[in-house]
Amino acid sequence: xxxxxxxxxxxxxxxIAMGGALITVFxxxxxxxxxxxxxxxxxxxxxxxxxxDHKKIGIMYVTLALIMLVRGFIDAMMMRTxxxxxxxxxxxxxxDHFDQIxxxxxxxxxxxxxxxxxxGLFNVVVPQQIGARDVxxxxxxxxxxxxxxxxxxxxxxxxxxxxxxxxxxxxxPPYSEAQFSPGVGVDYWxxxxxxxxxxxxLTGINFLVTIVKRRAPxxxxxxxxxxxxxxxxxxxLIVFAFPAxxxxxxxxxxxRYFGMHFFxxxxxxxxxxxxxxxxxxxxxxxxILILPAFGVYSEVVATFSGRRLFGYASLVYATAVITVLSLxxxxxxxxxxxxxxxxxxxxxxxxxLIAVPTAVAIFDWLFTLxxxxxxFSVPMLFTLGxxxxxxxxxxxxxxxxxxxxxxxxxxxxxxxxxNLLIPGALFGYLAGYQYWFPKAFGFRLEEKWGRRGFxxxxxxxxxxxxxxxxxxxxxxxxxxxxxxxxxxxPYLIVAEFGAICILCGIIFLAIQLAxxxxxxxxxxxxxxxxxxxxxxxxxxxxxxPAYNFAVVPHVHGIDPWWAMKQxxxxxxxxxxxxxxxxPDDSSAGVVLGAMSFVFAFAMVWQIWWLAAAGGLxxxxxxxxxxxxxxxxxxxLASEVEAIExxxxxxxxxxxGAPT
Amino acid sequence: MTDAVITAGHNxxxxxQVAERAIDEKACGFWIYLMSDAIIFALxxxxxxxxxxxxxxxxxxxxxxxxxxxxxxxxxxxxxSATLGFASVATAARQxxxxxTWLGVTFLLGLGFVAMEVLEFYGMxxxxxxxxxxxxxxxxxxxxxxxxxxxxxxxxxxxxxxxEVGLRGLNPFVASRLYRLGLFWxxxxxxxxxxxxxxxxxxxx
Numbered sequence: 001x002x003x004x005x006x007x008x009x010x011x012x013x014x015x016i017a018m019g020g021a022l023i024t025v026f027x028x029x030x031x032x033x034x035x036x037x038x039x040x041x042x043x044x045x046x047x048x049x050x051x052x053d054h055k056k057i058g059i060m061y062v063t064l065a066l067i068m069l070v071r072g073f074i075d076a077m078m079m080r081t082x083x084x085x086x087x088x089x090x091x092x093x094x095x096d097h098f099d100q101i102x103x104x105x106x107x108x109x110x111x112x113x114x115x116x117x118x119x120g121l122f123n124v125v126v127p128q129q130i131g132a133r134d135v136x137x138x139x140x141x142x143x144x145x146x147x148x149x150x151x152x153x154x155x156x157x158x159x160x161x162x163x164x165x166x167x168x169x170x171x172x173p174p175y176s177e178a179q180f181s182p183g184v185g186v187d188y189w190x191x192x193x194x195x196x197x198x199x200x201x202l203t204g205i206n207f208l209v210t211i212v213k214r215r216a217p218x219x220x221x222x223x224x225x226x227x228x229x230x231x232x233x234x235x236x237l238i239v240f241a242f243p244a245x246x247x248x249x250x251x252x253x254x255x256r257y258f259g260m261h262f263f264x265x266x267x268x269x270x271x272x273x274x275x276x277x278x279x280x281x282x283x284x285x286x287x288i289l290i291l292p293a294f295g296v297y298s299e300v301v302a303t304f305s306g307r308r309l310f311g312y313a314s315l316v317y318a319t320a321v322i323t324v325l326s327l328x329x330x331x332x333x334x335x336x337x338x339x340x341x342x343x344x345x346x347x348x349x350x351x352x353l354i355a356v357p358t359a360v361a362i363f364d365w366l367f368t369l370x371x372x373x374x375x376f377s378v379p380m381l382f383t384l385g386x387x388x389x390x391x392x393x394x395x396x397x398x399x400x401x402x403x404x405x406x407x408x409x410x411x412x413x414x415x416x417x418x419n420l421l422i423p424g425a426l427f428g429y430l431a432g433y434q435y436w437f438p439k440a441f442g443f444r445l446e447e448k449w450g451r452r453g454f455x456x457x458x459x460x461x462x463x464x465x466x467x468x469x470x471x472x473x474x475x476x477x478x479x480x481x482x483x484x485x486x487x488x489x490p491y492l493i494v495a496e497f498g499a500i501c502i503l504c505g506i507i508f509l510a511i512q513l514a515x516x517x518x519x520x521x522x523x524x525x526x527x528x529x530x531x532x533x534x535x536x537x538x539x540x541x542x543x544x545p546a547y548n549f550a551v552v553p554h555v556h557g558i559d560p561w562w563a564m565k566q567x568x569x570x571x572x573x574x575x576x577x578x579x580x581x582x583p584d585d586s587s588a589g590v591v592l593g594a595m596s597f598v599f600a601f602a603m604v605w606q607i608w609w610l611a612a613a614g615g616l617x618x619x620x621x622x623x624x625x626x627x628x629x630x631x632x633x634x635x636l637a638s639e640v641e642a643i644e645x646x647x648x649x650x651x652x653x654x655x656g657a658p659t
Numbered sequence: 660m661t662d663a664v665i666t667a668g669h670n671x672x673x674x675x676q677v678a679e680r681a682i683d684e685k686a687c688g689f690w691i692y693l694m695s696d697a698i699i700f701a702l703x704x705x706x707x708x709x710x711x712x713x714x715x716x717x718x719x720x721x722x723x724x725x726x727x728x729x730x731x732x733x734x735x736x737x738x739x740s741a742t743l744g745f746a747s748v749a750t751a752a753r754q755x756x757x758x759x760t761w762l763g764v765t766f767l768l769g770l771g772f773v774a775m776e777v778l779e780f781y782g783m784x785x786x787x788x789x790x791x792x793x794x795x796x797x798x799x800x801x802x803x804x805x806x807x808x809x810x811x812x813x814x815x816x817x818x819x820x821x822x823e824v825g826l827r828g829l830n831p832f833v834a835s836r837l838y839r840l841g842l843f844w845x846x847x848x849x850x851x852x853x854x855x856x857x858x859x860x861x862x863x864x
Contacts, residue, residue, distance in 0.1 A: 268794025
């Protein structure tokens with residue numbers, strides 16, 4: 001009746017696991033109680049959960065990312081603490097639990113922090129940057145969100161019911177096969193990946209069509225803002241690369257559920273196929289995470305230097321070259337696995353090539369700063385921190401691209417990819433969050449705690465990962481739950497201290513958010529354009545009305561909003577307003593997400609009747625939307641006019657301001 | 660310096676404009692979806708090719724595949740591609756019942772194809788050559804089965820769309836759905852031709 005699910009699935013095996021489960025359960029109950037107490041369920045349902053407004057979907061994506069960031073960071077903190085004390089002892093975590101933690105940390109950070117964060121930024125910004133009123137497929141957008149949330153919920157519930165995978169975030173066979181990992185952990189991983197992976201695929205298709213089809217009249221490809229360019233390239237990579245992840249996870253699932261032999265040791269299986277499939281997605285994924293951050297940096301650097309981006313075309317080409325190259329370097333993730341010398345040589349040459357377009361991008365940002373009127377706002381601080389730290393990370397990458405060096409699979413690798421993904425991706429998302437927060441909510445984030453947050457992050461990042469480089473040179477392997485080399489411990493204690501600094505960074509950013517909400521009246525941006533922005537998203541009100549643009553703008557150059565301000569046409573009111581047609585809200589997306597959760601949970605525990613019910617529920621949710629052709633409503637010109645009249649227009653710039 | 664202005668040269672958005680744009684965008688999105696699906700098939704093909712000799716002392720293609728069976732399957736699917744083409748011609752001519760008739764014929768041909776594939780799978784499993792016997796068989800069942808699952812989804816789609824054609828007639832939305840169904844179906848036929856060439860032919864010849 002309940003498949004493999006028994007009372008033993010509850011985490012009575014360890015006090016710490018029990019604690020994690022209780023925190024999760026009480027956290028959820030607390031939120032439910034709070035919403036009930038505030039009487040906000042109806043508001044939440046009608047205004048948010050069922051909304052197809054791309055801005056609201058974006059905000060929900062970022063909210064999901066921030067919640068999961070906290071969970072993923074708690075995992076990181078637990079690992080650092082274990083390694084700081086586990087010299088010649090068991091530390092405080094049993095090996096099995098430690099393995100779950102490093103698996104869930106990486107799975108969460110990649111799939112449920114970075115992905116929703118960048119997709120959330122796309123949602124809030126890209127349609128407005130290209131002068132569009134919506135994404136191409138608003139309902140599919142909601143489906144993507146709720147599939148991602150469903151995958152995240154699956155990882156979270158593994159804290160309470162059963163155990164998560166101990167096979168690492170890449171789930172290498174044969175260890176991840178049923179023979180060596182008979183529990184449900186790897187199944188949780190597989191289904192979380194599949195459910196959220198399908199959501200990401202849909203996002204990729206949606207934004208590709210949006211950017212290709214919905215640009216404002218006159219916005220040729222080479223006039224698109226850089227963030228939109230990176231969004232375009234990222235979504236191309238999503239559409240190309242995620243099929244490989246889906247195939248890898250699905251085939252592993254077939255091995256586990258039906259005893260097939262894709263990646264088993266014997267009977268004709270071959271684990272190298274898994275590695276290729278996984279990293280064929282995994283390497284482009286690195287750029288799926290980093291390119292959007294490059295887009296944010298490009299916008300931030302131009303805005304806060306008060307000048308046009310240096311070398312626009314070269315940055316576009318650099319982005320495109322990175323996109324292409326990222327598809328042909330995947331093998332450098334497993335140089336040591338026994339591919340032939342020629343194969344290793346090809347990928348060993350291809351990998352460092354990516355440094356070339358990346359360097360072009362770095363120089364473009366530096367030259368934009370050069371002789372600019374640089375304002376050291378919080379987004380700018382994150383950008384500058386990125387430039388410095390990322391160059392170091394890039395150079396260690398060139399070191400790792402040398403196939404014969406004996407550092408692969410040491411903790412040097414851990415330091416390297418954190419050095420790319422924290423400054424290269426997360427700092428970018430945080431900069432974007434600070435930069436576009438007033439766009440989404442109509443008030444700025446206050447500066448003081450933002451600065452403190454930045455300094456805690458950058459100092460903590462250096463302290464946490466510089467020692468790991470040294471430990472890598474000393475030969476410390478990754479993923480050790482204990483060790484017997486006394487010389488390693490001082491470095492691990494420094495790394496622990498760095499993690500505490502990052503904890504402070506997270507707390508400071510939380511304080512910043514709370515203080516900004518408290519002082520929102522003082523921080524309000526009545527003009528809608530707090531940073532003297534350059535691109536079209538600042539032409540709409542902040543927060544924007546549902547339709548974004550009362551009149552679709554015509555674009556004649558790069559930085560169209562800046563040009564309008566220069567020409568003095570920014571504040572012009574159209575002669576008359578027109579009716580606008582916008583999509584209706586739909587509850588089918590959130591229902592589909594919930595049903596996918598039921599389905600995946602049932603598949604993990606092999607409760608077949610429940611899986612069938614969940615599958616039928618998903619089918620019904622899709623069916624309810626499939627034949628609805630007129631799921632939209634008309635906003636009358638008079639309503640548009642009333643909304644626009646409430647808005648204060650941005651003052652035109654003084655002539656002679658630097659361009 | 661470039662100039663940019665907000666010009667108000669547009670009229671009220673009409674439902675027809677919105678519909679036209681939606682149909683155009685859905686066609687574009689569907690092409691992109693097909694491309695990603697093509698990558699999924701390409702990876703399954705690659706997996707099959709590299710494991711095609713990993714038979715683990717179990718029977719290989721030479722003993723398992725029967726040419727007449729596969730040839731008949733191929734003919735059914737090719738014929739269904741043609742009949743779906745006739746359905747599109749009827750749709751373009753706004754002939755509702757002819758569209759329905761050809762959709763029905765396509766459905767029957769597709770159903771015949773899936774039934775033959777299920778029979779083949781069943782026969783192999785009974786003969787002790789199920790998907791868990793060797794890497795080769797795992798890859799075979801997964802590649803061919805994924806294609807079969809796609810065709811089955813197509814069959815469900817044909818039924819639903821047939822109901823819609825019968826109930827609502829051939830409005831532009833329905834016609835656009837028939838167009839995308841056509842894309843999907845012809846894509847699956849192309850994939851099958853590749854399966855026939857890469858999977859079955861080397862085993863038969």
